[in-house]
Amino acid sequence: MPIPILSCDRNSKEKYSRFLSGAREDLTTATNRVLPILEEVRTKGDLALFSYTEKFDGIKLDKLTIDPKTIQTNIDSLTKEAFLRAKSNIEAFHNAQKRESWTKTIDGNRLGVKYTPVPSLAVYAPGGKALYPSSVLMGIIPAKIAGVPRIQLITPPQKEGIPEILIWLAQILEIDRIVTVGGAQGIAAAAYGTESVPKSEYIVGPGNAYVAAAKSYLSGQGLIGIDSPAGPSEVCIIADGEANPKWIACDMLSQAEHGEDSSAILLTTDQTLAVRVRNELEIAFVERPKRLAMKQKAIYENSAILVFPSMNDCIWFSNELAPEHLEIQTKDNDSVFSKIEHAGSVFLGPYSPVAMGDYISGTNHILPTARGSRIYSSLGVDTFLKRVTFQEVTKESLETLYPFVKLMSELEGLDEEHGTSVKVRTKETK
Structure with missing residues (x-):
């Protein structure tokens, strides 16, 4: 049952429409299950957190938070070097995104924008097999650069x-505390605040369906800001x-490795390449049988190779797909990229696999999925900045206008x- 190779043109909707459905995790069941948890955390605070941690994690906690500065760690030098290199690159990239407040005279009046950071942030880090320490860097570094003054890490106890x-990342990133509560109850603690857990105004980071449901519901209630709604991981490759x-084939499988609901779409004009990629996928399944x-x-079920008549057709479909990750591997990458309108993050050339952006190059890997890049952007410094507009109107301008x-x-x-509020300030009332 090899990956399907479909010969398409722009009118072949029956062949490609299912890939444009914007796969998003159905959180209905998860939301119904987390609502009682959220309410109990809201009303009972720490007591509910202790109870749910014992129930779901099998751990009886003595306290809910730890100060990372008080804990000794023993991280090997090579691991430190890798994460410090990633930290440096991510900081350099996000420092370039800094915003400066500005003023401008318009029609005789002083108008402007003042940027202020969100006051607090919680970054969720899953535990167990789904441990993503790289996401801690991606969530915290742009917030620190934006000037967010209070940051805490939420993670389930082990x-x-x-x-x-x-713990070591929390130390080098200089965050306030680690909250040892996971799942929907951890999200609720950050959103509502409890006796031990300060309220956060914003929360980012990956998690399971219950975490996603809690974030989505609480955001809808106006209680927290969140990163863009998440769906399965995806990659589109134009080649x-x-x-x-x-x-x-390796790049397609790197997304499939995230989960069975992930998708990988290859767009090409070359039938020979399509067949060769399909063969390489089958070889990889034999050579690398893990997961x-x-x-x-x-x-087999969520991915495909689509062969279009022209490169412009491939670009058109990519823009319709608005993928989370887009790789461009052509003889003129910049020309293709110039026509791209929607993508979470773009990887140009043969030496730019998505994994580089996932870990080390410096761009952010917290990205919109499920065609979300049509309206959302990658996580960045702007995510944590509020734009306050202001104006100072002169007497002369008020009279004129x-x-x-x-x-x-x-x-x-x-x-x-x-x-009247304007009139009383004019000559007409004097």
Whole structure:
């Protein structure tokens, strides 16, 4: 049951429409299950957190938070070097995103924008097999650069203790505390605040369906800000006949490795490349059988190779797909990239696999999925900045512009108070 190779054009909707459905995890069941948990944390605070941690994690906690500065870690030098290199690159990239407040004179008045950071952030880090320390860097570094003053890490407790790598990262990133509560109850603690856990205004980071459901529900209630709604991991690759089929197959499988609901779409004009990539995928399944069933389901059921008549058709489809990750492996990558309108993060050239952005190059790997890049961007410094507009109107400008305000307020039926609030400041009332 190899990956399907589909010959398409822009009118072949019956062939490609299912890939444009914007796969998003159905959180209905998870939301129904987490609502009682959220309410109990809201009303009972720490007591609910202790109870749910014992129930779901099998751990009876003595306290809910730890100060990372008080814990000794023993991280090997090579691991430190890797994460410090990643930290340096991520900081350099995100430092370039800094915003400066500004003012401008418009029609005689002083107008401007003042940027202020969100006051607090919680970063969720899953535990167990789904340990993603790289996501801690991705969530915290842009927030620190934005100037967020209070940051805490939320992570489920482990029977063997909080992983040392998370503690060490919390130390080098200089965050306030680690909250040893996971799942929906950990999200609720950050959103509502409890006796031990300060409330956070924003929360980011990956998690299971219950974490996602809690974040989505609480965001909908206006209680927290969140990163863009998440769905399964995805990659789209635009490649021509000169691309390396083995490398493309590896890149497709790197997304399939995330889960059986992941997707990998290859767009090409070259039928020969399509067949060679399909063959390389089958070879890889034999040579690298780890998580085989999961990878095969992702590739066979959610992925495809689409062969279009022209490179412009490939670009068109990519823009329709608005993928989380987009790789471009063609003889003129910049020309193709210039026509890309929607993508979470783009990887140009044969030596730019998604894994580089996942870990070390410096761009952020917290990205919109499920066609979300049409309206959302990758996590960055802007995520944690609020734009406050201001104006200082001069007496002369108020006098000059009042007739227009009078007309417009009358047109909208708001002249009695809106119009009057300007009129009383003019010569007409003096």
